[in-house]
Amino acid sequence: MTFKTPKQRSRERVVQALYQYLVSGGEVLQIEQQFLNQKQGKISKAFFSNLFINILKNRSLLDEIIAPTISRKTEQLGSVEHAILYLGAFELKFSPEVPYKVVINESLELAKLYGAEGVHKLINASLDKLAQTLREVELTN
Template identity: 80%
Template sequence: MSFTTPKHRSRERVVQALYQYSVSGGEVLQIEQQFINQKNGKISKAFFSNLFLNIMKSRTELDALIAPTISRDTEELGTVEHAILYLGTYELKNSIEIPYKVVINEALEVAKTYGAEGAYKLINASLDKLAQSLRKIEVNA
């Protein structure tokens, strides 16, 4: 098993929490607490909550950013892939202190662990296009 940081584990849990919400619905704050209170591996609780709650609030906006970067409707994405794209897109747009290459790499690592076989290719292509527009100065530096 590879060494994972608390932030990486937090990102994995964000994807798991988004997946759970997509599949079974439920109360957002209950899902947040459930994933914060999991005992397997240390996470950054504030980082997890910030990502999960803000992604939940901005899914429509994130879908609008994702849609032009993929060759199908966002509704046709696999649930896990959609969650990973939410995570990567949100971080590219709102976490400018994290280098875009780190954001993309983290999303790809999560995709390789949880996504469908080869899904990381779609995620990489989509986030790469988003980085070109959301992080233009950084990408061109």
Template identity: 80%
Template sequence: MTFTTPKHRSRERVVQALYQYIVSGGEVLKIEQQFLNQKSGKISKAFFSNLFINILKNRTELDALIAPTISREANELGTVEQAVLYLGAYELQNSIEVPYKVVINEALEVAKLYGAEGAFKLVNASLDKLAQSLRKIEIEASK
């Protein structure tokens, strides 16, 4: 078993919760509670809730950010890929304290774990393009 941090497990659960919401709809708060109450592995509950609720609040804006970075329509993406892209795009835009490379790497790890075979390549390409615009200063500074 690989070592994962509470924040990494929180990101995994955010993707699972987003998946559940996208596939079945349902009440946001019920889904949030369901994932907060899971007993498997320690998560950062505030981190999880912040990501899950704010990603859902900002879906339209996130769709607009993601659309130009992918070579197909968003509705043609697998649900897991869509959820992972929401997570990565939201963190790139709003979690400036998290280095862009960490955001992308975390999203890739979740995509490899839950996504279709090779889906991580699409996620990587999309988030890399997004980082170029959303984190331009950070990227320039790291060169």
């Protein structure tokens, strides 16, 4: 078993919460509470809530920036892929303090954990393209 930091566990839970929201809808605050109250593994609650709430607030913007990086419509993405791409795209756009390589690596780990076989390739290609536009400064340094 590999050690996970509270932030890594938080990202896992964000993907699970986004997945639940995308699949069954439901009340955002209820879903947030449900995942905050899970007992397994320590998470960074503020980090989790900030990501979950703000990703949902920015869904249409995130879909807009993800769309050109994938070969199908964003509505055709599976809920797991969509949730992971939302997380990765959000962090690339709004969390400049997190190095783009960390964002991509974390997303790939989540894709391997929750996604269908081979889905990490789509995630990698999409986030790589996003990093080239959203983190241009970082890539050229």
